[in-house]
Amino acid sequence: MQDIQQEKIMSNNYNIETVVEQNYLKIYLNEESYQQLSIEYLLDCLNISVNRVVIIIKYQVFFQFIQQNLILEMIRKAPKLHSIFILGDQQIDELKDKNIFRVDSINEIDNILKSLEKKNSFESEKLNKYGVPIILQELLKYFKNNMNHEGLFRKCAVNSEIQELMEEIRNYDFKRIQSANPHLVACALKQYLNQLQIPLINTELIFSNEINVIGVINDLSEINARVFFMVISFFQEVAKCEEQNKMNTKTLGMLIAPSIMKLSNQCDNPLEKINKTIMFLQKFLESFHKFFPNFHYEELLEYEEIDIGNEVADIDLREEWGRINNVKQHII
Known part of the structure; x- marks a missing residue:
């Protein structure tokens, strides 16, 4: 994958498009149905990101799948994840408290991000694996x-x-x-x-x-x-x-x-x-x-010994993916 530290770069793999804009890594999930390789590529993007990550899901049925199969819960542990947007008509407003939004068009996303910017008090701070400063x-x-x-x-x-x-x-x-x-x-x-x-x-x-x-x-x-x-x-x-x-x-x-x-x-x-x-x-x-x-x-709170000097983004979400697959074999 290309170096996501650069500005305005784009790549497309496994029907997933990644774009870096204004310090956000925007990941467009264009899948309509589940694909193992696309999920693994998404986890790679989340693991190496040095940007705040925004995920845009094109099909609501795909969002429903990852929600029902614990994948959403795993993705939301990514330290750099900022928000998730789902295109479509189905109402999911009850998830706004988790920074998950339904939008009618891509054009709405930047306005929502702009409004969220005003409320994040810990933008520049290092977080633990639970998203706590x-x-x-x-x-x-x-x-x-x-x-x-x-x-x-x-x-x-x-x-x-x-x-x-x-x-x-x-x-x-x-x-x-x-x-x-x-x-x-x-x-x-x-x-x-x-x-x-x-x-x-x-x-x-x-x-x-x-x-x-x-x-x-x-x-x-x-x-x-x-x-x-x-x-x-x-x-x-x-x-x-x-x-x-x-x-x-x-x-x-x-x-x-x-x-x-x-x-x-x-x-x-x-x-x-x-x-x-x-x-x-x-x-x-x-x-x-x-x-x-x-x-x-x-x-x-993390009580185990950790190297505070390292970025928490080094956490490997693939390990979590493996744990989920061990528990729910029918995902694969």
């Missing part, structure tokens, strides 16, 4: 045995120490975290979220009377939703240690609100909006397990 992963892993400290996320650390630690973790150097003071790491976590160029959630939607909690969540890109769920699940665990750390969901909601919200300089009624955001987070912290009873943030 590695920096966030390492910060959360620290607290597995460090949630009982009184005043956690309320007490401040020395600002110079926070900046020093932030500089290290921004360079993916996590050696100091394990021996660091819990309040220092807590401040680093809040600052990491606060310094996201694009806020984790669309704060303006919280202020809209027409939008409920589900509306705010549906507005998120998949990676923002994943991280937001992890953050909420994590702080729920912190609140479970209230007897030791003296922190409950109301207090935590108040403390983390400034880290995930941003108000414009021309914002009207800033105090009212800050209070509304705090109430939103407090209610979500209290009821999150009712919405997502089976979600726990630790399930998306």
Whole structure:
């Protein structure tokens, strides 16, 4: 296959067309029925991609096949996968929360990508195999045995120490975290979220009377939703240690609100909006397990030893393909 790092190159193999445009690798699946070689070629494209990947599926029947046979689940594990588009009439809007869209024509795709760009807070970050920012992963892993400290996320650390630690973790150097003071790491976590160029959630939607909690969540890109769920699940665990750390969901909601919200300089009624955001987070912290009873943030953390310096894109999706074929022999 040609070097996909080049701009505006095109190749066509196994009825799959690949095009690199504006830092996206666009993969057009023109198959109407399943072909073993075309799936393997697709996996090669996903494995070696240094771009954000967009998959465009020409026939809905092909999408239904990969969805029913676990192939879609496997493809979505590709670290660089950005979104999937399916041409056709059948409604699949319920999959928008996974960045899977039905479109009537190719012309719609660029507009949707443009709108999604505004909501991805982690575009330039390294991700683990579950699509979680590695920096966030390492910060959360620290607290597995460090949630009982009184005043956690309320007490401040020395600002110079926070900046020093932030500089290290921004360079993916996590050696100091394990021996660091819990309040220092807590401040680093809040600052990491606060310094996201694009806020984790669309704060303006919280202020809209027409939008409920589900509306705010549906507005998120998949990676923002994943991280937001992890953050909420994590702080729920912190609140479970209230007897030791003296922190409950109301207090935590108040403390983390400034880290995930941003108000414009021309914002009207800033105090009212800050209070509304705090109430939103407090209610979500209290009821999150009712919405997502089976979600726990630790399930998306890698605990095995990995070389943080390597790109996660080195993960071989062919191994996953082999596992699926062992489980479902009728695919081949």
